[in-house]
Amino acid sequence: MSTTNTGPGAQSRHVTAILDAATRRFAQTGYHGTSMRDIGAEMGMHAGSLYVHIRSKEDLLDAIVWDIAQSTERRMEAVLAAGDTPVDKLRTIAEEHLRWVAANPDAATVYFHEWRHLKGERLERVKAARARWTRGLRDIIQAGIDEGAFKPMDVRLAGLAFVGMLNSTYRWLRPDGDLDTAEIAGTFMDFLLHGWAAG
Amino acid sequence: MSTTNTGPGAQSRHVTAILDAATRRFAQTGYHGTSMRDIGAEMGMHAGSLYVHIRSKEDLLDAIVWDIAQSTERRMEAVLAAGDTPVDKLRTIAEEHLRWVAANPDAATVYFHEWRHLKGERLERVKAARARWTRGLRDIIQAGIDEGAFKPMDVRLAGLAFVGMLNSTYRWLRPDGDLDTAEIAGTFMDFLLHGWAAG
Amino acid sequence: MSTTNTGPGAQSRHVTAILDAATRRFAQTGYHGTSMRDIGAEMGMHAGSLYVHIRSKEDLLDAIVWDIAQSTERRMEAVLAAGDTPVDKLRTIAEEHLRWVAANPDAATVYFHEWRHLKGERLERVKAARARWTRGLRDIIQAGIDEGAFKPMDVRLAGLAFVGMLNSTYRWLRPDGDLDTAEIAGTFMDFLLHGWAAG
Amino acid sequence: MSTTNTGPGAQSRHVTAILDAATRRFAQTGYHGTSMRDIGAEMGMHAGSLYVHIRSKEDLLDAIVWDIAQSTERRMEAVLAAGDTPVDKLRTIAEEHLRWVAANPDAATVYFHEWRHLKGERLERVKAARARWTRGLRDIIQAGIDEGAFKPMDVRLAGLAFVGMLNSTYRWLRPDGDLDTAEIAGTFMDFLLHGWAAG
DNA sequence: TATGAATGAGGATTCATTCAT
DNA sequence: GATGAATGAATCCTCATTCAT
Structure with a gap:
């Protein structure tokens, strides 16, 4: 996966390659459609050799997903901490999001x-992180409504529309x-802010 | 799957249940995460018994997907054949789409x-059908632009935004x-046509 | 395994054969030195086919051991419930034990x-059953001492000597x-009761 | 293993530790339930590093078992060479045996x-050594019968009883x-020589 | 001497599928 | 129509062992 990782989660070169x-x-x-042999073949390695570096297949999925979630x-x-307007916040999110997706389509x-x-706790952990992200997004939208930048609207639906478009x-x-x-993000933001309607 | 099917694709009650x-x-x-035994268990049937009615697991996926695609x-x-405006056409699509998704979340x-x-030809067939649908959508949007209902914009991105939000x-x-x-579809159409911006 | 089994633990002919x-x-x-393929080969069957009838390798060991333990x-x-002397009780145990071992040397x-x-609970269950059996044996020996049939001695060591000889x-x-x-059991009982010493 | 070994089989400190x-x-x-990694872990060493000192897993089992057998x-x-009575010989064997078992329960x-x-020749070698030991034991018992210390009895069964109790x-x-x-050995010898019966 | 990495075989188990009954 | 039994390939993973460093 290509997100930079030099913090506490830093891994050996081998693990990174895997x-x-x-x-x-x-x-x-897909996860279930991929065998450890497939992954090994991708690296010119036998399936069993992967286990020199990792513990399980699910560990791989978890490492990939959890790193991104974090x-x-x-x-x-x-x-959220930045001192700009809700519109600018959303713009930043959209731009970063699309830049990352374009750079890491597989990870995305x-x-x-x-x-x-x-499964289990790992699934819950990821769900919780996603929920927190979604809450942050809604807070931004709500702030935009509150300060009059956006018209009154259903925050939940607005958030889902935004996420649906981006994801x-x-x-x-x-x-x-x-x-x-950046261009695409700008266009999407324009759609969302001003709509398609002429005039 | 729940889309009505009384045409040429009509199947025995058993196949429908499967x-x-x-x-x-x-x-x-997921497809690869589901075993024939799982499907059998869902029906109180043994995995092997499914083969009295069907030919293969991939047949199942194909039947489900292809039926919806069609x-x-x-x-x-x-x-496309209806005589209304591009905006109304999009509205119809959105409404029908959401109504179907809500009624058939699993199939969706x-x-x-x-x-x-x-795999193979089956995959291509579905891809082609999706492409034709996308082309239809773009044609509607283009028509909207051409007749001045929508402002000039990148049709491809507009289509992707619409699809992203809906799907x-x-x-x-x-x-x-x-x-x-219907309410949700209306809200989404409002987002898309007039945007969030106040005033 | 060859112990008759027509009670609640009765199994299909297939499971019995496995x-x-x-x-x-x-x-x-040995357990760890035996592969499922070995067991399958013993039955002219593929390893995987065994799983039509059983759930796991450890289930096999547990079924064998627990059935005997019970x-x-x-x-x-x-x-213990029988109304005879401690000596007769021990004699019965020795005879039955040797008869069973001779008839079922593999199970033994x-x-x-x-x-x-x-592992885990299964191991504990068997340990507990063995402990109860040992306690029964000691009770018999103690009764023999109490009623003067046996000389005063360390009941624990006496029990271990008996078990060591028999098992x-x-x-x-x-x-x-x-x-x-029966002859062997008789000889063993004679050793234990009267010893080797001449005169 | 802890039996002193300074003769021809003397090994490097490393091998001894392994x-x-x-x-x-x-x-x-158990042998088959133990992996080389387990053994390495027991020493704070990697499995592969063991092979600097040893040749194979079976070599380990053989070294352990054969050393004891010898x-x-x-x-x-x-x-057998000592100049004492059969009873004293047996007493010596029992005492030494129990002392060694208590000191080396794992090796035992x-x-x-x-x-x-x-496997193969190594198995046969050990079997032969055990058989020679058993023969020695029977010779002692037979001598005891011949010189009237023991009553006439089946030497084979007597030997098996002795071994069963001790091992x-x-x-x-x-x-x-x-x-x-020593106390336990004494008690066992008393059981064997004079039996449990009172009077 | 020890490590880290790799191998290839084999471990238990599940899979989609077949077929006699 | 459905079952119980079987297959053979494939699943994830561990094994004893090797070897360059």
């Missing part, structure tokens, strides 16, 4: 698609596309 | 999540929700 | 050798031996 | 439990027990 390979395969064939949450906290696919194959980009946004991500 | 069970399980644990496409054709999950586990509803829209689907 | 095969192999190569305990209860080997590879027979006692089991 | 670790683990989880046989030879467990997992002590005899080993 996580990268796993991310690619999970993105392509940095996503940290970004939200930073945005795993994060949005495969996280639910986690679905992992299905088509690729780093080599013709439009740059 | 498809329903498979839809539920595929939605919950009716989705037929609806698009009907909408399979359709949006699991279709990519199809992501399968993650949270449930039949027993407090808001009715 | 348990017999497992008993033979566990006795010969019938052993039931026999002890019957002996598993029972005395492999039971400790059980070790699984190493050499075979159904086709030249001495019959 | 043998000790292996003895402990083999005693606890010193056991040497002791038997010494006892491996010797009595795990030796049969040896089973590895299951319960621990160095920290309340009874000292």
Whole structure:
């Protein structure tokens, strides 16, 4: 996976390589559709050899997903703490989001698609992190309404619309596309703020 | 799966029951995370007994997905043929879409999540159908621009925004929700047409 | 395994056959030295096919060991309840024990050798049953001392000597031996009661 | 393992430490239930590092078992050569045996439990040594009968009773027990010579 | 001397599927 | 129509062992 990781979660080069390979395969064939042999083959390695470096297949999914969940949450906290307007906050989120998706389409696919194959406590942890992120988003939107930047509207639906638009980009946004991500984010924000209607 | 099917694709009551069970399980644990035994258990039947009625597991996924793809496409054709404005066409699509998602959340999950586990020709067939649907959507948006209802904009991005907002509803829209689907569709259309900005 | 089983633990013919095969192999190569493939081969079956009838390898060991533990305990209860002298009680135990070992040398080997590879609650259950049996034995010996049939002695050591002599027979006692089991049991009881010393 | 070894089989301090670790683990989880990693962990070492000092896992079992088999046989030879009575010979054997078991319960467990997992020639070698030991024991008993110390009896059964009583002590005899080993050996010899019967 | 990494075989178990009954 | 039994391949993972460093 490509999110920078030099903090406490820093891993050996080997583990990083395995996580990268796993991310690619999970993105392509899904968690349950990917075998450890597939991941090994991606690295020119036997399936069993992977276990020199990792403990289980689910550990891989968890490492990939949880790492993203955490940095996503940290970004939200930073945005919330920043001293700008709700509109600018949303713009920042959209831009960063699309930039990250374009740079890490496989990781994004795993994060949005495969996280639910986690089990037990790990699943709950990720769900909780996502819920906190969503709450942050709603707070921003609510602030926008409160200060008169947005018209009165259902915050929950507004948040879901925003998330739906942004998160679905992992299905088509690729780093080599013709439009740059800032441009796309700008267009999406324009749709959301002013709509399609002429005049 | 619950879309009515009395046309050429009509199936025995047994097959329908199996498809329903498979839809539920595929939605919950994914195609590769679901075993034939799981599906059998869902019906109080042994895994092997399923093969009296069906030919393979992939047949199940294909039947579920292809049936939805086809009716989705037929609806698009009907909408395109109707004599109303682009805005009304989009409104119709949104309303029908959300109504169907709310009524068939499992089928929707399979359709949006699991279709990519199809292989070969079946996968291509579904991709093609989705592409045709997307093209129809873009045609409507383009018509809206052409006749001055929408401001000039990137049709592709507009389509992706629309689809992203609509398709992501399968993650949270449930039949027993407090808001009715027409209301939600209306709100979403309002977001898209006029945006959030006050004034 | 060969102990008759028509009570609540009665199993399908298939399971019985698997348990017999497992008993033979566990006795010969030990629990951990026996693979499911070995057991399958013993039955002309593939390893995976065993799982049509059983749930796990440890289930096999548990079924074998627990069944013996239970019938052993039931026999002890019957002996304790019988209205004869301590000496006769011990004689009965020795005779039945040797008869059973000779008839079921593999089951005996598993029972005395492999039971400790059980884990968790299953291990505890078996330990507890063995402890109850040992307590029964000591009670008999103590009764013998109390009523003056035996000289005063360390009951614990006496019990361990008895058990050591009896239980070790699984190493050499075979159904086709030249001495019959009643004779051997008689000799052992004579050793224990009167010793080797001449005069 | 803890039997002193300064003769031809003398090993490097490392090998001795590995043998000790292996003895402990083999005693606890059995030969096949113990992995090289387990043994390494017991020494704070990686599994692969063991191979700097040893050649194979089976070598470990063989070294442990064969070393005991040899010193056991040497002791038997010494006892046979001594100029005392059969009764005293047996008493010596019992005392030494129990003292060694109490001091080396793990080694004893491996010797009595795990030796049969040896293969081929190594297995035969150990079997032969045990057979020679057993023959020595019978010779002593036979001598006791011949000189009138013991009553006429089946020498084979007498030997098996003696061995059964002695060898089973590895299951319960621990160095920290309340009874000292000489006392226990004395009690066992008293059981064997004079029996339990009062008067 | 010890490590970290790798291997290839094999461990228990589950899989989709078949077929006689 | 459904079952119980079986298959053979594949699942995740552990094994004893090797070897460059």
